[in-house]
Amino acid sequence: MNLRKNTLSVLIAVCAFWGLASCGEDRTYQYEEKTSEARWVETAVQEWYLWADSMPELGWKDYFAGSESFLKKLTSKIHSADKWSYSEVDSLAKDYHPRGLFDHLTSYGLDVNMITDPTGNTSRQYVRVKTVYPDSPAERCGLVRNDFITHINGQKVSSSNMTDLKGGLARTLVRTTLNYSLEEQMFFWSEADTLELPASEYVEDKAFPLDSVYDFGGYKVGYLMCNRLVASAYEKGSAAGEYRVALDDAMVRMKSEAVDAMVLDLRLCNYGEMDMVRRLATYIVGAKDAPLLQTFWKESKSDMNEQFFVDERVAANALALERVYVITSSYTQGAAEWLVQGLKGVLGEENVLTFGTKTAGQNVQLHPVESASGDVTLQLATAYVADGNGSYDYAGGHVPMVEVDEYSYADLYPYGDLREAVLAEVLGAMFGE
Numbered sequence: 001m002n003l004r005k006n007t008l009s010v011l012i013a014v015c016a017f018w019g020l021a022s023c024g025e026d027r028t029y030q031y032e033e034k035t036s037e038a039r040w041v042e043t044a045v046q047e048w049y050l051w052a053d054s055m056p057e058l059g060w061k062d063y064f065a066g067s068e069s070f071l072k073k074l075t076s077k078i079h080s081a082d083k084w085s086y087s088e089v090d091s092l093a094k095d096y097h098p099r100g101l102f103d104h105l106t107s108y109g110l111d112v113n114m115i116t117d118p119t120g121n122t123s124r125q126y127v128r129v130k131t132v133y134p135d136s137p138a139e140r141c142g143l144v145r146n147d148f149i150t151h152i153n154g155q156k157v158s159s160s161n162m163t164d165l166k167g168g169l170a171r172t173l174v175r176t177t178l179n180y181s182l183e184e185q186m187f188f189w190s191e192a193d194t195l196e197l198p199a200s201e202y203v204e205d206k207a208f209p210l211d212s213v214y215d216f217g218g219y220k221v222g223y224l225m226c227n228r229l230v231a232s233a234y235e236k237g238s239a240a241g242e243y244r245v246a247l248d249d250a251m252v253r254m255k256s257e258a259v260d261a262m263v264l265d266l267r268l269c270n271y272g273e274m275d276m277v278r279r280l281a282t283y284i285v286g287a288k289d290a291p292l293l294q295t296f297w298k299e300s301k302s303d304m305n306e307q308f309f310v311d312e313r314v315a316a317n318a319l320a321l322e323r324v325y326v327i328t329s330s331y332t333q334g335a336a337e338w339l340v341q342g343l344k345g346v347l348g349e350e351n352v353l354t355f356g357t358k359t360a361g362q363n364v365q366l367h368p369v370e371s372a373s374g375d376v377t378l379q380l381a382t383a384y385v386a387d388g389n390g391s392y393d394y395a396g397g398h399v400p401m402v403e404v405d406e407y408s409y410a411d412l413y414p415y416g417d418l419r420e421a422v423l424a425e426v427l428g429a430m431f432g433e
Contacts, residue, residue, distance in 0.1 A: 035063035037371075038070040041087070041378065044369045045071070049085070050298050050381045051078045067376045084334075084362050088377040096379075097228075097271045099331050101166045102133065102205075104234065108165060109136020109203040110143060114157070118178060118410060119187040126150060127157045127165070130412065131268065134209055137198040143175065146412035150174045150192060168200035178410060187410065204235050207243035210265075210416045211250040213257050221430070222259035222319070223423070224250055225415055229272025229280065229335040244276065248314065251283040255317045262319060263426055265327040265415065267356055272335030274308060274365070281339055282310040285346050286320030292342040294390065295365055295383040304383070323351040325426045328400055333360035338385045340398050345387025354400040355426050361397035402429060 046052050056077045065073065068087040075082045086096060095103045100111040111131040117124045127149040132138045151174035152161045164170040176192040210225040231244040239245075254262070262284060274293070281292050291307040324347065326340055337359050344352045367382035386392040406412060406421045413420040418427065 037067050037376070038063040038065055040371060041067050041070050042074065044378055045074055045380065048301070048367060048369055048380050048382050049075075050364060050383060051075075051082065052298065054078050067371075067378070071378065082381055083360075084364060084366060084379075085381045086379050088368075088379055089375070099268060099270060100130070101163075102131065102203075103166060104203050104205045106168055106200050107133075107136065107203045108138045108168075108170065108197060108200050109133040110138040110165065112149070112162065112165060113407065114159060114162060115148075115407075119189070125157055127152075127162055128407075128412075130407070133203055134206055136203045137201060141173075141195045141197050143173075143195065145414055147175050147177060148189075150176055170197050172196055180410070202235070204233055204238075207233075208246045208250060211253070212416055213254060213259055214418065216431070219261075220257055220259045221427070222254040222257075222262040223265065223416055224254075224262070225265040225268075226280070226336070227268045229269060229276040229339065231273065231276055244279070247276070247280060247283075248317075251280075251314075251319070252317050255319060259319060261323065261325065261430060262321055263325045263327065263423065265423075266332045266336040266340070267327050267329035267422070268331055269336035270331050270333040270360070274335070274338070275311075277335050277339045277342065278308050278311045279314055281342050281346070282314050283318050284321055284324055284343065285310070286318035287312075287315045288346055290346065291388040292346060293338055294386050294388065296386060296390075296392070297383045301382070307388075322347060323353065325430065326352060326354045327422050327426065328354055328356040328359050328398060330357055330360060332356075332398070334362045337362055337394060337398060338365075341385070341387045341392070341394055345389050345391065353402075353426075353429065354398060355402045355429070356400050356404050356406070356422050358397040358399050359394075361395050363392045363395045 045055065055074050058073055062070065062073050068089060071085060071087045075085050088096060095105045100113070102109070102111040109132065110129055112127045112129050115126050115128045117126065129143055129145055129147040129149070132143050132145055149157055151157065152164055152170050153172055155161055173195045174192050175195055177190045178187055179190055180187050205227055207228040207230050208224065208226055210223070212223045214221045214223065231241050232238060233242055278292060288310050291309050294307040295305055297304045324343060328340070340352060340354065340359070363384055364381040365383045365385050366379040369378040369380060371377070384392040402425055404422045404425050409421045411419070416423070418424065
């Protein structure tokens, strides 16, 4: 009886599986057609992927998945818990480098988090504005960092309607601000006002949105905020290399003002290009004979291992500092982490002083593999990114020397403001306070 039952089950499965010779009719071509994308992904992964030898065996049903889903099936069980590789089906339809609620492709240009009444008087929920990006709908309607939103479209904020601030569904916001009374020694809310949000839109995330030089009685401190280590903007038709020029201009100004120390704010920097990592590192450390960074591919691709030295094109304008202060967060990822690792290798870990929270831990470089049709591009982890000494031991993230949770503070001052929590900690350490 069991034998007959098992035989019947197999027969039903074979008949249902039209991808091979099912029930007398050969439909192999249909199987090949419907699984061709997955099989291409598998071939590309086998050739290029850093951990290809750890790929799991998959069942035949898995091969009917699209490239994105199939790639996740291949990488989700990798020993290193790969969080970085992805399939780019349409680069104009998805932001592959979001930060929290911020999505540059269709966005209000802000990032927020949910918080319980910080005055402690109620258990009410508020949406706290963490970041407002320049030239965005959020900035144009008057939102600023550390505003608190109480209502979205007339409804009290909640975990369900907070996502409307990302999905383009928010129209009106009720905003309040947190104040402190020195006389009464207590926090209180300002009178609320209503804001009309413009429609969501493409928001260009400026790579270097802020740079300053602070003068403390003749001791000059340069400050550079870097959100992406890229040479050019996302936006089509933008000037090629405009962000490379912006970096050059900022660093040449710092050189001309003879800054004595530098604060590098990488808390929103979550990806970039090796060439820009080299460029910024060179501006900081100056001419060096040893490599800044190097890559290690898997054994079959070891001929692609590479060393990256300082960028001689900008070395003449380098600050040539022996110490640098770096601000990081959980958003700090990829190229920003390579930069920190490279600086530690050149200057010594004790001279790269980090503040903030632990970084994401991307110690690998991605390599694009494009399908024959050009419709799909796999971004695969293909090489470890190590410092000049060969160390790439930061898969767990860079742990800051001084941990500072800026969101535990009542005030989120503007980035670059000397009162801002993390920057204040940096300056306190710099001046021994």
